Amino acid sequence: MATTQIDNSTFPNFVLLTGSANEPLAIKIAKLLKSPLNNPVSVFADGEIRIKIAPNLRRRHVFIIQPTCAPVNDHIVELLLMIDAAKRASSSEVIVVMPYFGYSRQDRKEMPRVPISSAVIASMIAHAGADRILTLDIHSEQEEGFIQQPWDNVYASYALTPAIKKKKLENLIVVSPDKGGVPRATFYQRLLGVGEMAIVYKERDLSANNQSEAMAMVGDVKNKNVLLIDDMIDAGGTIVHAANYLKEKGAKRIFAAATHGLFSGDALEKISKSALEKVIVTDSVLHRKEVVRNPKIEIVSVAPLLAEAIKRIETGDSISSLILR
Amino acid sequence: MLIFSGSSNKSLTQKIAKHLDIKVSPAEIFVFPDGEKRIRIQEKVLDKDCIIIQSASIPPDENYMELFIMIDALKRSGAKTIKTVIPYLGYQRQDHIFRDGEAVSLEVIAEILVKVGMTELFSFDLHSPKIPEVFSVPVKHLSALPLFAEKIKKDFNLDEIVLVSPDMGGIRRIKQVSEMLGNVPFATVEKNRDLANGAITDAGLTGDVRGKTAVIVDDMISTGITMVEAANLLIENGATKVFVFATHAVLAKYADKILQKSRIERVVVSDTIEVPLYSLFPKLEILSIAKIAADALK
Numbered sequence: 001m002a003t004t005q006i007d008n009s010t011f012p013n014f015v016l017l018t019g020s021a022n023e024p025l026a027i028k029i030a031k032l033l034k035s036p037l038n039n040p041v042s043v044f045a046d047g048e049i050r051i052k053i054a055p056n057l058r059r060r061h062v063f064i065i066q067p068t069c070a071p072v073n074d075h076i077v078e079l080l081l082m083i084d085a086a087k088r089a090s091s092s093e094v095i096v097v098m099p100y101f102g103y104s105r106q107d108r109k110e111m112p113r114v115p116i117s118s119a120v121i122a123s124m125i126a127h128a129g130a131d132r133i134l135t136l137d138i139h140s141e142q143e144e145g146f147i148q149q150p151w152d153n154v155y156a157s158y159a160l161t162p163a164i165k166k167k168k169l170e171n172l173i174v175v176s177p178d179k180g181g182v183p184r185a186t187f188y189q190r191l192l193g194v195g196e197m198a199i200v201y202k203e204r205d206l207s208a209n210n211q212s213e214a215m216a217m218v219g220d221v222k223n224k225n226v227l228l229i230d231d232m233i234d235a236g237g238t239i240v241h242a243a244n245y246l247k248e249k250g251a252k253r254i255f256a257a258a259t260h261g262l263f264s265g266d267a268l269e270k271i272s273k274s275a276l277e278k279v280i281v282t283d284s285v286l287h288r289k290e291v292v293r294n295p296k297i298e299i300v301s302v303a304p305l306l307a308e309a310i311k312r313i314e315t316g317d318s319i320s321s322l323i324l325r
Numbered sequence: 326m327l328i329f330s331g332s333s334n335k336s337l338t339q340k341i342a343k344h345l346d347i348k349v350s351p352a353e354i355f356v357f358p359d360g361e362k363r364i365r366i367q368e369k370v371l372d373k374d375c376i377i378i379q380s381a382s383i384p385p386d387e388n389y390m391e392l393f394i395m396i397d398a399l400k401r402s403g404a405k406t407i408k409t410v411i412p413y414l415g416y417q418r419q420d421h422i423f424r425d426g427e428a429v430s431l432e433v434i435a436e437i438l439v440k441v442g443m444t445e446l447f448s449f450d451l452h453s454p455k456i457p458e459v460f461s462v463p464v465k466h467l468s469a470l471p472l473f474a475e476k477i478k479k480d481f482n483l484d485e486i487v488l489v490s491p492d493m494g495g496i497r498r499i500k501q502v503s504e505m506l507g508n509v510p511f512a513t514v515e516k517n518r519d520l521a522n523g524a525i526t527d528a529g530l531t532g533d534v535r536g537k538t539a540v541i542v543d544d545m546i547s548t549g550i551t552m553v554e555a556a557n558l559l560i561e562n563g564a565t566k567v568f569v570f571a572t573h574a575v576l577a578k579y580a581d582k583i584l585q586k587s588r589i590e591r592v593v594v595s596d597t598i599e600v601p602l603y604s605l606f607p608k609l610e611i612l613s614i615a616k617i618a619a620d621a622l623k
Contacts (some may be wrong), residue, residue: 040426045548045577047383048416053426070359078388080437085428106394113366115397124393124437236357264358315431 004307007313009279013054013092014314019066019082022286023076024063025099028303040085041078045277049074051081060100060248063310064094068102068121069285076102076121080128088264095313096130099302100260104139122146134309136302137231137259137283143309149269152319156259156282159306161191161300163280164227164257165218171252173198175217177242185229188257189213196224200242220249235282240274247275260284261299263291270297326622329368331379331395333388334599337412337615338378344619354391362391364398369401372418376622381415381434382575382598385531388432390544393441400442409438410447410618412597413545413573417452435459447621449597449614450544450572454497457497465621469572469614470498470542470594474505476538476593476612477570487512487564491555502542512539514555515562535563545573547593549580553587566590574598574611581606 006014016035018026023235025038030037040053064082068075079096086094106117118139125133126147131150138144144151174195176185182199189197198219226246231241233256253273261281263271268290271279282302291297305322312319327350330338342349351367377399379392392409399407404487419430438446439461447465451457457464477486488511491500499511512532539559546552546569556567574594583593585606591609594600600611 005551046415046575047577048383048419049386049430050419051426051428051430052424058424071387072360073362073387073390074360074384074391080433081428084430084433084506085426088429089426090424102359105365106361109401111365113368113370113398113402114471115394115401117361117362117363117394117397120394120397123440128433162603260360 004032004304004311006311008035013060015057015060015062016090016093016310017053017062017064017082017086019075019078021066021069021078022099022283024286025283025301025303025306027069028283028301029065029307030135032307033198033304040082049078049081051078051085053082053085053089057086057091059090059092060094061093061095061197061314062086062091063097063309063313065097065099065306067098067100067285069100070264076124080124083125083128083130087214093131094129095132095134095310096125096208097134097306099136100283101135101143101305102139106156107140107143118143119146130211132313134306134313136282137308139231152309152313154305154309154319156284156305157188157191158322159282159300159302160257160280161188163270164188164192165299167255167278169225169227169253169255170239171224173219173221173226175200175219175221175228175242175246177228177238180319181230184231188227188229192227194227200245217245217249221246223252224253226254228254228256228276230256230258232262233258233267233279234257234262235259235265236263240270240276243275251275252294253277255280257281261287263288263297263299268294268297326376327368328376328378329366329395329399331388331391332478333382333391334378334380334412334596336599337380337428337596337613340379340613340615341410341619341622344616345622352395354395359596362387362394363430364391364395366395366398366402367414369402370399370407370569374406375399375404375612376406376408376410378410378412380413380598380616381411382413382573383577384401386414393437394442396438403440407442408445408447408613408622409443409600410622411527412449412614412618413445413575414448414451414456417456420453420456432459449595449618450498452544466623467614467617468604469612469617470502471505471595472595472612472614472617472623473593474502474568477502477506480604482570483507483509483540485538487532487534489514489532489534489539489541489555489578491541491543491551491558492516497542499542514558528554530558530562534559537564539564539567541567541569541571543569543571545574546571546580546584546592547574547577549576549583549587552589553583556587564614569593572597572614574600576600576604580604584608
C-alpha cells in the first residue's frame with residue numbers, strides 16, 4: 001500500500017467524523033489518510049446524546065467511523081443522530097464506516113415471534129440518510145440485502161494473515177469452531193497455504209443464552225499446531241470449548257484468530273484458563289484495558305485496511321481488488 | 326387486546342393492565358453483556374391488537390432500542406395494530422435545529438418508530454404542542470395536569486396559592502391548570518440565558534407571590550436545578566412556601582439530593598417514569614397516570 005493519503009487539495013470534499021465508540025481507531029485512520037478528524041458527540045445530564053458538527057459539510061462527502069460495540073444501543077443511536085445531522089447540514093453523501101456491526105447476529109428468525117434486529121438496525125441507518133455502508137467481516141454477508149444502499153464488506157484477513165504468518169507455525173491445521181464458520185476457515189486455509197482443515201461441531205442450546213458446547217469433530221489434529229478461526233469472540237465459550245476439546249484430541253499448540261474481540265462477561269478468565277496459547281484479534285472494537293494487557297491477547301490494527309477502503313470509496317477506485325480472495 | 330411491557334416501567338404497565346382488566350402478556354427481554362438485547366414474544370399475536378408500554382427515560386437509547394425491536398417482533402409476527410405508549414418521550418426537547426450542525430433527534434426517533442410498525446402513539450405532557458406533527462401516525466397527547474389540579478384542590482386553600490411557571494415556555498401549561506382551578510392567579514419566572522454557555526445571567530418574576538403559597542407546575546424535572554433556582558427566587562420575593570408539581574421525574578444526576586435539600590416543601594410527580602428505589606426521597610410523592618392511559622386505550 002503506497003499512498004493511502006487523501007490529498008485535501010485533490011479531494012476538497014472529503015470530511016472524516018468519528019463517534020465515541022472507537023476514537024483510537026478513528027485517529028489511526030485519520031493519521032494514515034492525513035485528514036482532520038472531528039467528534040461531534042456530547043451527552044446531556046439525562047443521558048440523551050447531542051450532536052453538533054463543527055466543520056462545513058455543504059456538498060461534502062462525510063465518512064462517519066462508528067463501530068457499534070458496547071454499549072451497543074448508545075453507539076447505534078449516536079450513529080443515527082450523526083447521520084441525521086450530516087444530512088441536514090447539506091452533505092452530498094454520507095458514508096457509514098462500521099467495522100463492527102452490533103446486533104448482526106440477530107439476522108434471522110430462529111424461532112417464532114422474535115425480531116430481526118439486524119434488519120431493524122440496517123434499515124434505521126439507511127432511513128436516517130446513509131448513502132453507503134462499509135463493514136468489516138459482517139456476521140453474514142446476506143445482511144447487505146437488508147437495505148437498498150451500496151454496502152461494501154471488507155475482510156480482516158488483510159490484517160490477520162500477516163500477523164499469523166509472522167508466527168512461522170509449522171505443521172499447522174486450520175480449524176473452524178462451528179459448522180457456520182467453515183467457509184471462513186477454508187478461506188484462511190488458502191490464504192495461509194495450509195494443507196489441512198478440521199471442523200469442531202457444537203450444538204447450541206437455544207433456550208440458554210450464549211452457552212455453547214464442543215461436541216464432535218471432523219478431521220485430525222493429533223500432534224499438530226492448531227489455528228482456530230472465527231468472526232467474533234464474545235463471551236468466549238465457543239472458542240474456549242473448541243480449544244480445550246482439541247487439546248484432548250492431541251493438538252500441540254493452539255492459536256485463535258478472530259476479527260472482533262468483544263471479550264464480554266468472563267471471557268478473559270475463560271481464555272486465561274484455557275488451552276489457547278494466543279488469541280489474535282483486531283481493533284475493530286474499542287478494547288478495555290484488561291483486554292489490551294492480557295498476555296494471551298494480541299491486537300492487530302485494521303486501520304490501514306479501512307483507510308485504504310475509505311480512500312478508494314472517495315477516489316472511485318475498486319474495493320473488490322482490495323479484498324484478498 | 327394484548328398488552329406488553331418494555332423493561333423501563335413495568336409497574337405502570339401492571340397498573341394500566343389492571344384498569345383494562347387484562348393480564349400483561351409474556352415477553353422475554355434478555356440483555357447480552359455488551360448491551361445487545363434479545364426479545365422473544367411469548368404469546369401468539371397474529372391478527373391481534375397489541376399495546377406496548379415503554380418509557381424513554383434514563384437510559385434513553387437502551388429503552389428506545391428495546392422498544393424498536395419489540396415493535397419489530399410484533400409486526401413480523403402479524404400483529405394487527407401496535408399501539409405504543411411512551412409516557413415520557415425521550416429526545417423530545419431536540420425537536421428542531423438550535424445551532425448549525427445539530428441533528429433533529431426527535432424526528433429520527435419518530436421515523437424509526439413508524440417504520441418498524443407503531444400504528445398509534447400515546448404520550449404524556451409533551452414539551453411542545455407541535456411534537457405530534459413530527460409523527461405520521463395518530464398521536465394521543467395525554468396529560469397529568471388534571472390529576473395535579475385535583476390534588477391541588479384537595480391539599481390547598483385555593484385563595485392562598487399562586488401557580489408558578491418556572492420559565493416563559495410553560496405559560497400555556499400554567500394557564501390550563503389555572504383554568505381547571507377556577508382561574509387561580511399565576512406568576513412566571515423569567516430567565517435570560519447566555520446563548521453560548523447556557524448559564525442564567527439574570528432572573529425575574531412577573532406576577533405577585535408575596536404572602537402566598539407558590540405551586541410550581543412544569544412538564545419535567547431533569548437535574549432539578551431549575552426548580553431549586555425558581556424556589557429560591559420565589560422565597561426571595563415573599564412566597565411563604567413552595568411546592569412543585571411535574572409530570573416527568575427524569576431526576577438526572579443528583580436531582581434527588583438537590584431537591585431534598587432545597588427549600589421546596591414537597592415534590593409531586595407522576596409515574597410516567599419509574600423512579601428507581603435509590604432515587605426516592607422523603608419529599609417526593611408519586612401519583613399514577615395509569616387510569617388516564619387506560620381510558621385512552623379503551
